[in-house]
Structure formats: structure tokens, C-alpha cells
Amino acid sequence: MTNIAQSGDAALKPCTHDYQVNCGNCRLNSICLPLALESDDIQQLDDIIQRSKPLQKNQHLYREGDEFQSVFAVRSGTLKAYKTTDDGREQVTGFYFPGEILGMDGISNNAHASSAKALETAAICEIPFVSLEKLSALMPNLQRHFFQLMSHEITEDQQLITLLSKNSADERVAALMLSISGRNARRKLSATQFRLPMSRVDIGNYLGLTVETVSRVFSRMQKMEVLRVDNKEIEILDPDGLRSIANLGQ
Amino acid sequence: MTNIAQSGDAALKPCTHDYQVNCGNCRLNSICLPLALESDDIQQLDDIIQRSKPLQKNQHLYREGDEFQSVFAVRSGTLKAYKTTDDGREQVTGFYFPGEILGMDGISNNAHASSAKALETAAICEIPFVSLEKLSALMPNLQRHFFQLMSHEITEDQQLITLLSKNSADERVAALMLSISGRNARRKLSATQFRLPMSRVDIGNYLGLTVETVSRVFSRMQKMEVLRVDNKEIEILDPDGLRSIANLGQ
């Protein structure tokens, strides 16, 4: 609706993205949209999507307890989702890269069950849930797609559960690197070289480890020449080695 | 469809349940059904539900990789869902009590992402997913309800993630006991006395602990007079004590 994009801060954008974005021309649509939508279906979906939320680093997209109204698609940048336990500790429940959808945990209670904040400047598509529901009832493909998205979130969480409950520190870190690598590949970026958007603290928190352990694992993998680690820059030197360390589904 | 119930095994049923069950008269419908459904909506839902699957202990409802066709509601008994990692280890991802829905993790890939087996004799309602989709498109309340159910599964998984990544053995076991207690209460059963349907191995597996640790925690809690434990019979002697051990969102 409201026309964002072209304004002010052109100088600091870490990754330029399309002016006049819409779902039809968005290069992420193969990731976030149902593949089988007809082009005028896409137009209808496009009409309900709001693109008015560019976030600066550390800004919140929503907070735990906020009224649930929309789900969100990441257009650029990265976000983390986290819950705060009553004794003040934080649990990172996920990282969200471009093309991925977040906020679905809020549907259950009409309130967001976690908070989401930008790890770097991020452009977001907001999808009002009531509109989405109405549209879903009319477009079977869209309904199916959203069921699938939610189901996918469930299976991802179950992966993480397994990781946390059965795997060593090395395995966990390796699995995360492979996950990020795979998600980069899906967006046609390098699967072997990337910059981690999150801090060691966030990684540790997500994986149920302390910062020190994460750091040590990175050092160890560097020594083994599986990774090259330069602060947040990661290069996977030996993908097979990494996979064998991760010790998961291949 | 096929008419189950009245047949053979009446003698061994651990919990008698209604003959000629239907959603309208099922005493679990406040748990598993959308509260806001009109009664002829319930009739339509009832028509697509199949009740042809009474499971014996250790029988599978579905296995990882099976084609996904239905989601399932537990009518009596308990099931566990689990994934097998490629190196043969098992990860229990959830326990399902009467009134609860399972199988939604299969939607994402049209194949079940986990296996489900009965921990004791169990009666199941099968809900074919294509019918459910069609009906959802016609009944906004039903569509909403299923979105909520899936979202709820996500938030539950996130709870478990937090538990596994941040909490001690005592806290994990306490949290599980409270969860089971709460789910019993919801079904109008005792919140303080119940029989665990799962083994110590399953508990440990679910909570990321070994059998020995689970056993020690039970012993410790018994010594502290928070629980009375007699094999699978549990009595919560001090609910507040248990909550304070669990150390979660109160």
C-alpha cells in the first residue's frame, strides 16, 4: 500500500533491493509464494501485502505478547525470534533469512508467542492475517501453502529439538552452518562463503551452548581446516567434512 | 465409515468409551473441536472423520516417510511421536493424550516427518486432510481452528526447545509432570494423581536425559516429598513445590 523504498537512506543500505517491489517481480517469490499460484492470484495476494516496515538493526518487528495481526515475510536482512523466560533469560527460537516467513506462532493465542528483532537492516512484507484467511478460503493453493509453511515450521522445530537433545556442541554448530549454507544456496548465494548476521551469543543461545563453547568449536573447526573463520565471515573449506561432523541426515 | 466399537475385545479395554461416537456427543469435543462451530457444521465435520483405527500397544499409527493423507485425533489412550536419526537413535518429539491432534508435521512434504506409536491401546479419529482442506475453505471457523492448532504445536515445540536448551534435569522432569497434570485437568481427570503411560526411557528421550537421570530425579523429588512415585503411578504431593522446581512461566 504505502509506497516505501525510494526515500532517504540510500547511502547505508547494505543490500540494495528493488524499488516498487511486488510479489510478481520479487526475486524471492519462488521461496515464499506457493509455486502453483496463477498470476492474477498473485496479484490478489500482492494487494493485501503491506511493505511499510523497513527495520533498523535491533528494532523489533513484534514483541512477545503483542496482539497478533499479521505474519511477516523477510525481503532483506535477517531477524531473530526469541522468547524471554520469566527469570529473564532469553531463548533464541529461530533465525529468519530473506524469503522466510515468521510470526506464525502468534496465531494460536492471538498474541505473539515470541519477539522478533532485526539483526541488521531489514525489509519486511507484512501479511495481515484476516486478509490471508479470507484469501485462503478462496484460493485452495494458498490455503495449502500456508498449511505447509506452518507444518514446515513444526518440522524445523523438531529438528532443533533433536539437535539440542542428542547432539554435541560440534554437531550443533556444524548443523547450523550447514543450515545457513543451504538457505543461502536457495537464494542463489554462495553456499560456501557468507557473513553470519548473528553474534556468537545468539548462536550459543540458539544452540543451547555458551559463547565460549561456540568460539572454541569454531577454533577447532578452523584448526581442522573444515572452516575458515574470520570473525563473522565464514568460509566452508570442506563441506563433506562439515557434514560428517554434523552427523545428521547425511 | 466402517463401524467399529461394539466388536470383540470388550474385556480388555482399559477405558470404556462410547459406542457410536460422533463429534457431537464426544466428551472431548471441547478440546479438539473449534468452539464456535455450529451444530450442523459439526455434522459435516463428523461426516469426513473415520473412526476405524483402534490401535494396540506398540502399533504404529504412521511411520516416518509414509505418505501423508490424514491428521489424527486421539480419542483414548496415548501415543508418542518420534523421529529416528540416520544413525539409528530415536528422538521422542511429543506425547499425545485424548483430545489432542497429531500428524500435522506431515503436511509440509506430503510425507510424515515422524512416526507415531501407541503407548497403550488407543482409539483414534482419522481426519482425511483433503476433506479437511475443502471443509476449511467453506467454514472459516474450522480454517481458523486448524491454523490455531498448528500454531499451538509450534509454540509447544518452542517450549520444549527452551526446556532442552536452558533447564536442568530437575526442571525438565518437573515441567513434564506439570504438563501432564494440566492436560489431565483439561480432560476433567485428576491433576494430582495419574499413571504415566510412557516408560522412563521415553521420558528421558523426550527430555534429552538418560533413564538413570530420570530415575534419580524421581527419587530426589520423592525424598523431597514433592512427588510420590510408585513405578508409573504418580502423585503430586506439593504442586507449588513442583512448580518452583520447574521454574517456568509459573
Added chain:
DNA sequence: CTGCTACCTTGATTCACATCAAGGTGATTG
């Protein structure tokens, strides 16, 4: 009743990761 099997408990020892402690690096700022 006897033996078998599955499951649970308890103790002794070990180990992976947490915790504690210190120092390093790089970016930002007055």
C-alpha cells in the same frame, strides 16, 4: 513355582561443557 524379559533404581566414575577469569580486537566517539 521357575525362569525369562522388560523395566526401573542406585552407586561409582568419567567427561563434555559451563563457569570463572583474563586478555585481545575492532568500531565508535568525544
Added chain:
DNA sequence: CAATCACCTTGATGTGAATCAAGGTAGCAG
């Protein structure tokens, strides 16, 4: 260009739960 801060690394030590080991108990089959 010091100073501050946020973040990362490395080392020394401690600890909660895993592992190893041995019995105990209940249900079931013969």
C-alpha cells in the same frame, strides 16, 4: 588518538549429567 564498549578468544577449573556396572522388581510363559 585515547577511551569506551561490544564482541570474541583462550586458558584453568568445576560440575551436572552421561556412562559403566550391578541389582531389584513385576509381569508373563512354560
